[in-house]
Amino acid sequence: MTHFSAMSLLRNALTGHKNWREQWPDSQPKAEYDVVIVGAGGHGLGAAYYLAKEHGITNVAVIDKGWLGGGNTGRNTTIIRSNYLYDESARLYDHALDLWENLSQELNYNVMYSKRGVMMLAHNVHDVQSFQRHVHSNRLNGVDNRWLTKEEAKAFCPPLNISPDARYPVMGAALQMRAGTARHDAVAWGYARAAAARGVDIIQNCPVIAIRRGPDGSVQGVDTAKGFIKAKKVAVSAAGNTSVVMDSAGVRMPLESFPLQALVSEPVKPIFPCVVMSNTVHAYISQSDKGELVIGSGTDQYTSYSQRGGLPLIEHTVAAICEVFPIFNRMRMLRKWGGIVDVTPDRSAILGKTPVEGLYVNCGWGTGGFKATPGAAHTLAWTVAKDEPHPINAPFTLERFTTGRLIDEAAAAAVAH
Amino acid sequence: MSRYRIPGMGRVDPAATVSFTFDGRTYQGLRGDTVASALLANGVHLMGRSFKYHRPRGVVTAGSEEPNALIGTSRGKGRFEPNTRATVQELRAGLTTESQNKWPRLSFDIGAVNDRAYMLFSAGFYYKTFMWPRSFWDKVYEPFIRAAAGLGKSPTEVDPDSYAHRNLHTDVLVVGGGPAGISAALTAAKSGARVVLVDENPEMGGSLLSDPSVRIDGRGSWAWLAEQLSQLRAVGVRLMTRTTAIGYYHQNFVGLVERVTDHLDQPPHGAPRERMWHVRAEQVVLAQGALEKPLVFDGNDRPGVMLAGAAQTYLNRYGVKVGDNAAVVTSHDSAYYAAFDLVDAGARVAAIADTRDSVRPDLLDAARKRGIQVLTGHTATATEGRLRVKSVRVNPVRNGQVGAGRKIACDVLLISGGWTPSLHLFSHTKGSLTWDADSRTFLPNHKTEACQIAGAGRGLWGYGPVLEDGVKAGMAAAQALGRSAEGSDARVEGDRPGTGSSQKELPTDRSPGKAKAFVDYQNDVTAKDIRLAVREGMRSIEHVKRYTTNGMATDQGKMSNINGLMIAADALGKEPPQVGLTTFRPPYTPTSFGAFAGYHKGATFEITRKTPIDPWAEARGAVFEPVSLWRRAWYFPQAGEDMHAAVARECRMTRASVGMFDASTLGKIEVAGPDAVEFMNRMYTNPWTKLAPGRCRYGLLLGEDGFIRDDGVIGRMSQDLFHVTTTTGGAARVMNMMEDYLQTEWPDLDVWLTSTTEQWATVALNGPNARKVLEKLVEGQDLSDEAFPHMSVAECTVAGLPARLFRISFTGELGFEVNVPARHGLQLWKAIHDAGQQYDICPYGTETMHVLRAEKGYIIVGQDTDGTVTPQDAGLDWAIGKAKKDFVGKRSLSRPDIVAPNRKQLVGLLTEDGTKLEEGAQIVLDPNQSLPMTMAGHVTSSYDSVALGRPIAMAVVTGGHGMMGKTVHIPMPNGTIRATVTSTNFYDPTGERLKA
């Protein structure tokens, strides 16, 4: 692997960039691997990287039905934060934040982790109560998150409309300074390159058709479009498609897949200094390093695998953005797109072992798993390597749906009076 | 007349001069001009700077696909927008425009140093550097990268314009008003179908406006066009110009955006700037035409280098000669026609260099006749000219060998790399494409929607075939609608057939590594960037796109996709269809946010529901809070009072005498029918069978997961009739949930649900004097405790109004709730208010209601419970009908984690030092732990209690029900607070006052 640096860039510039090497080879499947990971998103590639780096397991294949990073990793609004309410979530996401901090250096790939601060707006008394609860819980968990008055919020993000006459007036905000965004594609590519450098095979355009199990029930390998691949351990990291893949192993999942949309504006000079989320108005926005406003929308009401989504929802999202930031009314939408997100009943992930021996799963991140990428990948690798839960991912089991020990961040923020 | 305007040509109005400014200078154009055509008429080619290298750029196109000539436009305060395409913006009086992405000025831009260091800024360079030292990323590198990004400047003021929405249903929607679209629309309309024809241009005609040379049905093409349009009008086709089909969604749902006023000198009062149309069509005809591609070679981006078709458009449609001395480089026949038109209009064409070895003889003849030198089998290898092209270097290519170059002087260079059918909308539907090896383009293949594709949009060329194809598409659409249609073929004379070939970057005799051969003009992606991406392992076209940003600019690849693909395919050693295209996504062209938002802005952003009593509260100066869609009176401050003082007074007066409260927002459901009681038993945790008519009960509703969803008091009006109340925010949800169970699980039950939330206005009266106030107004019901005890309900008359009267209390005081038909709500309120004057009756808001109920330990669902709290957790076991075999959520209450010890349970908290706790504050058992602390719960409600003379709080605490009297700790940033766990029933624990 060519080391990336300003020097190597300069050297290559002088030689017409002819000597750069492939960032990852175009691998064809071998007959057998120690571990097969289904899904070359950030989570799957990251898990492969940590398996190789921290557990010395390098005979690993990451298999994707399309191009690597083409799932939700390549289509999300890149918001990264860890100010979650419950200890379990705070620990997981904060672990991810710790890894984000040095990810560029670790991977020798600039993932452009930008600590711009994520500000969450409170628009009513209930929001205030709920965010204060987060702020206090985060403080005692050692997670940074603080409360801003609406004036402080405006100072932090000047385009914000804090007029009391607004339909949803801003009553304050919670701000996590350590939070921000990262360049989505670079995360996938950086992990892919670093994993490949340690011997991991990345096999693209190769749908996994089924997970094969032996007479004793344990995993034997995967049937793919390129034939059977033997492996005693298979980790499924297929995001929106998890149900389908797991079903082939006879494991039915508590998941539903919905289309989630996002959009970008035309690029403009820096105008938006941070990330703002408003759950009440349904608006999520930041400005990318290329200058577009990156805006997150909601999920359509019906399940779907179509990566599309409807127009009315987008209209609502854009209206919400203009409600909170009226100066953007004359900005133009450049492109909108959809992804497929897998949602669990408590909207928290499922991460770890399954009832099937040798089968591991990492799914259910819904609308918010990009931020978890390094943390989820890191702890999943541990679990796969040792066949036991990592202390951080231990609560995120499948069993919780049987016992009732849900980790329901959304319900904790439920709006009702 | 401007220097480059040709009298007698174009569709502009020579008599109507319109002045506008560009970068502070005033120019004259004509009505009908775009900013681009007007600037070109004035000899101005330099209109912008590119994204990364800040290279000087002029127009490349004459349409909405323009990547270069992006300008800021404005019309007074709040009406500035960046990145407007000069090729689309029509002139209007007083239009102010400015160039972008330059400093200090367009002709001399410091940012252009990037161009000198362009070797450093290769594709994906930022992924490889800016990583050391670590801290420099946040402080130095990132701010630098960001400052360099972006094109125009964002608006900074609030937009005063309005935007509209419209729904439209039609039989046929035709997208594209060129010859194909027009003939399709006319054919379909003649069959009797309702037809809508849209085009993004200010007038219909499509390529006929650019190339009017033919005669159709014996007339000049523009005369024919005018006649077609009047026929279309006559048969009732809705013609929508300046209207872009932005997205093609499921089942023939198409979003259109109509630009209503941007072209007007003086928009009339009330006219929306833009209007979004939601069209649902039985049949869609896509006649989007084709887009011309540039050729990729070193220096193909200088101002003055433009598409041949664009030059032809400027000439024929706007009467503007783009230069005096043109050179042409092409791989398609169509550029010849552009050259001919230019010569015929008096310009000189120095030469046509054609990449093809052989060219149709008639074209060669026609060129020769006009004195144009044609160089077949040639490539272009360089251009010169900093702010305007001065020359092009062309070289012969023989057997793949590039021969010696020669310079051809020119002031414009017309290029054409062939045409790409516009399949954007078709691709939105996930329709599949097929590669046509002859034309080397993608054509539509498998359709997923009820649509027809016609004309240049499916690879046809020449007006004859395209008109015929339009007729066919119109007939097909009509037939699909079950109508019989006839098509009449048009007779085209002097048609200009054409073919051509698609190319990768043109061969060169210089080091290809050094060439600045642009593929994506705006994002400064060059051919070598694409090859570099492939070299680095980006084998998927999607990776190439993302790594190089090719096709991600504001033209969304309209100029660059196919050229990028050709180069990538070559680098990969594959055929283009094996590599494939990236995905087209809506919107077709960049679209204002305002158009999406439509009417949903300001006061009508979302519904604000108000009660019948709201006007009284507003007149009284109440402060409101939003609760779901409602606004509710929060408190009623009197002169000089802040919230704290107002709430303290409201609490005091209510407990001391009597208070009144607008409870109209509570959800109400009439549950009626012989099986009403059975239904209630199944839905709610409580037992209902023994509840006598005339009595009421607190009802608790769970989700099937066992967690509390809603609560409310429910009155049994008669054997078969329940008056159910729900929380304000829960009303719609509860109703839906009940309907769901009733319709799909228990359809056998004879019971019906009717929402009566808005049928009734509800006034709550609380306080020791409540009965005295009410007695004066009630007829038909004895209010004494014996006749009408706590938890009773009756129908009677209150203030002369038919009422449902409840004796219930959410405050712990003697309490009543009066429901009257909503239209009388305000009258009732005033009557009670008048009657209460003698007792200093006090109107109070939601905050006081919250305090008073907290003093009694009554929960607020959503505040003291979130979606993780069971009845046991909330101390509401008593509300569970123990003898009931089943009810919604019952099974979940015995799941292992729900019966586990140490769940968080609702308790009261009293601080030792009398400080008021913060809602949301976290509770710990051991205050001396280090971070992260083990938390044992949190404060759900906290108020200053006037009645108790101290703050009180409710909280959920691990194992709280077993901790009465124990101390817990609340670590705050400035010190830890100690609190004692108590019952939640702080005030009048024995309930004496209730029974008064």
Next chain:
Amino acid sequence: MLLIHCPYCDETLPESEFAYAGEAHINRPADPSALSDEEWRDYLFIRTNARGPHYERWRHIHGCGRFFNAVRDTVSDRFLMTYEAGEARPDLTVKEAAE
């Protein structure tokens, strides 16, 4: 925006009049208390989440108010058919053969 045929109104109408209501043919057990924790979990949470034809429920909430069932292809988002609540799960192979 999908286009949905309401079997009660017998009209084909825009999605905005309808509310999605989850997977169809998951009947509430007659006696929940007889179920094991696993069986109860399956009822509560386990979903087919089919890729392809999906049996699901909709409510014509801003219309006749009825819940009804539908088969929709979750890859194309296209409705294959809709039918009244309470009707048996249709056999798609029969439907295809008939067409």
Next chain:
Amino acid sequence: MTTQRHEFDPTPFLVEELPWAPRFSLRVRPEHRAALAGALSLELPSKVGQRSTAAGTEVLCLGPDEWTILAQDADALTTASSAAYAQIPHSLVEISDREITLRISGAQALTALTTGCPRDVEAMPVGTGARTLFDTATIVLWRDDRQSFRIDVWRSFLPHVHAILDQVLVELKSGL
């Protein structure tokens, strides 16, 4: 394309708030529809969207087991309902105050409705009705004539519907 003319329309459509009138929601199983209709002396259309008018009482079928009744004689109706209840279980709930009715009429009434109604209002036959949406508010839409409609709007949603119609009025008056 030389001149910039637009035609102003001073009265594109008219919105009137209709006076209060007794209104009921009637629910009964389809198999009991005919019997109940007899008992209540009403014509209860069986198809969603159909209406009937008899002796000044208007009925609109909103769902397979649901009708809205604009009663001429409310007392007679409730009395008949109570009398029939034991034999024919049903539910008759007064909702006179739940909704307020607007009449929207005039040359551009249809256009005004298409700003907020997603369904094809134009295709709706005169003399029918339906529950549908206007913007985000549920409404009951009655088509009385080609250019005359009524909409019943829940009381608290009315100001929003009004506000949108006001904007539409200004928009249509501009002639663009």
